Amino acid sequence: MARTFERYFITFCRFYLGGFNLVSGLNYFFLFWPQPKVTDATGNGYVEAAVSLGLFSFAKVLEIIGGATLVFNRFVPLGLVLLMPVTVNIFLINAPWSPLPHVVESVTRNMILHIILLAAYANYFYPMLKFRAAPDPAWRDPSRIWKSF
Amino acid sequence: MWNFSFVLDGKTDMMSLNPLEMTNFEMMGTIFAIGGVLLTIILDRISKQRQKPHEFVAHEVDERETG
Numbered sequence: 001m002a003r004t005f006e007r008y009f010i011t012f013c014r015f016y017l018g019g020f021n022l023v024s025g026l027n028y029f030f031l032f033w034p035q036p037k038v039t040d041a042t043g044n045g046y047v048e049a050a051v052s053l054g055l056f057s058f059a060k061v062l063e064i065i066g067g068a069t070l071v072f073n074r075f076v077p078l079g080l081v082l083l084m085p086v087t088v089n090i091f092l093i094n095a096p097w098s099p100l101p102h103v104v105e106s107v108t109r110n111m112i113l114h115i116i117l118l119a120a121y122a123n124y125f126y127p128m129l130k131f132r133a134a135p136d137p138a139w140r141d142p143s144r145i146w147k148s149f
Numbered sequence: 150m151w152n153f154s155f156v157l158d159g160k161t162d163m164m165s166l167n168p169l170e171m172t173n174f175e176m177m178g179t180i181f182a183i184g185g186v187l188l189t190i191i192l193d194r195i196s197k198q199r200q201k202p203h204e205f206v207a208h209e210v211d212e213r214e215t216g
Contacts, residue, residue: 008186008189008190011185011186011189012183012185012186013182014185015178015181015182015185015186016178016179017178018181019177019178019180019181020174020177020178020181022181023173023178024174027173027174032173033173036172101151101164102161102162102164102165102170105166105168106172
């Protein structure tokens with residue numbers, strides 16, 4: 001029973017984070033709704049700088065790709081890694097500075113859900129905890145890349 | 150100052166901490182999440198119905214030969 005609940009809870013988190021990011025990314029390019037603005041002046045300056053540098057579009061593409069991986073349940077660990085910089089940046093821009101409690105709650109919720117999902121798929125990340133790692137370059141045997149699929 | 154109010158008026162009170170007071174993206178995330186969980190439950194039930202009952206065979210068999 002606990003395992004069933006756990007499985008559905010992880011599914012809930014995956015679809016929530018995936019749907020949120022996918023729609024947020026698509027909204028930037030198709031503008032279903034007005035693009036939300038950061039209310040804090042410093043945070044807004046950061047976003048404007050990111051837009052000028054083209055980083056914002058890059059982040060939105062990452063949101064679309066990462067969101068799609070989570071919603072369609074394909075390459076989920078890769079999607080979580082791709083989305084992590086976006087989630088962390090949004091959290092750091094808003095959580096300490098935003099004067100709007102709802103925004104703080106929302107970005108904190110997304111951060112927590114992301115950490116829960118990383119923990120839920122931890123078996124794919126354990127190899128990264130290797131204390132002393134030896135290189136095994138991809139170019140020595142490129143077939144390993146498509147064999148991994 | 151934060152509050153916990155919720156009004157179904159199509160707007161988002163950004164001072165509210167009520168989880169039902171959602172932005173468009175939160176609403177889409179929630180719709181995806183509830184829809185995804187329901188879809189998973191339905192697919193689980195269908196796959197359980199399709200699962201054939203286990204039949205005990207007293208002697209060793211080659212599973213590739215059984216039809």
